[in-house]
Amino acid sequence: MDLKARVSYLQGLAAGLELPRESKESRLLNGIIEVLHDFASEWEAANRAREELEDYLENLDEDLGRLEEVVYDGEGPEDDRYIEVRCPNCGEMVCFESDLLADGEPLEVTCPECEAVVYSTGAPERGDGDALRAGDEDL
Numbered sequence: 001m002d003l004k005a006r007v008s009y010l011q012g013l014a015a016g017l018e019l020p021r022e023s024k025e026s027r028l029l030n031g032i033i034e035v036l037h038d039f040a041s042e043w044e045a046a047n048r049a050r051e052e053l054e055d056y057l058e059n060l061d062e063d064l065g066r067l068e069e070v071v072y073d074g075e076g077p078e079d080d081r082y083i084e085v086r087c088p089n090c091g092e093m094v095c096f097e098s099d100l101l102a103d104g105e106p107l108e109v110t111c112p113e114c115e116a117v118v119y120s121t122g123a124p125e126r127g128d129g130d131a132l133r134a135g136d137e138d139l
């Protein structure tokens with residue numbers, strides 16, 4: 001039984017006593033029951049507010065979970081998978097997979113626009129000028 005129903009039950013019992021309406025006992029009893037009734041109302045309202053807050057937090061948590069999936073499982077690793085370099089010759093942005101670096105093989109990435117070498121792992125000491133010349137030799 002909820003609080004309001006229990007208070008109503010007490011109210012019925014008090015009425016059953018048939019105390020004189022203006023007696024001290026009646027005023028005390030009705031006063032107590034009135035306070036209990038107010039408490040029950042406040043309690044129910046607080047419970048409803050808490051339930052709404054819990055629902056809201058649950059939704060917020062789900063939204064945050066979805067957001068985390070997008071940020072960490074989606075775009076995050078994708079940023080790691082691709083390396084972007086600007087072609088020193090024509091300024092074109094060139095993307096290639098970082099997996100290509102992981103196998104340890106010498107790697108030379110050429111620009112799709114002008115075919116200049118934009119990335120090379122073969123000889124890291126080479127400067128941009130040498131890399132460009134090496135790219136030209138490959139042509």
Ligand SMILES: [Zn+2]
Pocket residue numbers: 087088089090091092111112113114115116
């Ligand atoms: Zn280029």
